[in-house]
Amino acid sequence: MSELYPAEVLINSATGAVSPATGRYAKHLSELGGIFSNADAWSRTIREENDPLIYEVLEYKQEGSDLFFGTTTMQPGKIGDEFYMTRGHFHEDRTKGEVYNTLSGQGLLLLEDRQGRSSTIEMREGSSAFIPPDWAHRSINCGPAPLVFTWFCSVAAGHDYGQILQQGMRKLVIERNGEIEVVANPKFD
């Protein structure tokens, strides 16, 4: 095991900047094929808006630790009537949950278990979400500004994107007549 050491990590609640960060990845719209219902709007937006950044993940991890944490910063926007969202995933290790803490912006956390039960949790400043083990989770930015949240997780959790990428989740979060609505995903009819 490598040598672990105490560290201060600064987190900017408006930008999601993590300092120091040990890892980063970003997802642009072209990398999120298949997760939005409206494929025409998806390809048109990639073309017209030059493949916009949808979200960025920054993390702080020390090799050999049991826990790690970081931020996700989601840009505002829609593809058709669906809000920008993350891919959504289960954890590979089904015994590992996660905690989110929203720093700024507003959104919805959409959850779903293996039995197909759905749940949503509001994301807003000062609200934390307890994500139980074996519940898939997807974050959705429903507001006009970036949605920034911290997450705390076991390093052993891992990601299982497969099921959600293939089938989607059972609920969609859309804007209709200026209202945020959680509706059934017609793919599951």
Added chain:
Amino acid sequence: MSELYPAEVLINSATGAVSPATGRYAKHLSELGGIFSNADAWSRTIREENDPLIYEVLEYKQEGSDLFFGTTTMQPGKIGDEFYMTRGHFHEDRTKGEVYNTLSGQGLLLLEDRQGRSSTIEMREGSSAFIPPDWAHRSINCGPAPLVFTWFCSVAAGHDYGQILQQGMRKLVIERNGEIEVVANPKFD
């Protein structure tokens, strides 16, 4: 395993209130015997200030989850020249670390490993602390207002107060001439 469910948990960054909380404990000065260097000031403060509250811990935990989290809210004050502080502890499970995130106030996180190395991390709004497995940690309120922080931890971590309660930590955090100083604990001379 009991049924786990997604939950929104509201955290007040000024008061440390957790809603809903599933557990709570508070420490008054009389319950912190032996951790302050100045025993006379300790007993006098208990008497004159009617055994003041030093800190309160609120938690959110679901039975069967791998992670839990909560807040610690520390009152400002001193015993002699030493700032109010928590008891300080190692985790019982030496493979489990912890993450702190300061919401308001200002303080120092004092850490120490089994080999006697010490470290401090500043606690201030927007700063997180990575506490590696097997580093003892104690929070110290060095400011004039309550120090409020969230913590995220494995439910399996457990507490090992024994060594710190008996020997103290190798450093003391005191106020001298209006300045915050980290000095050697004379008990370890």
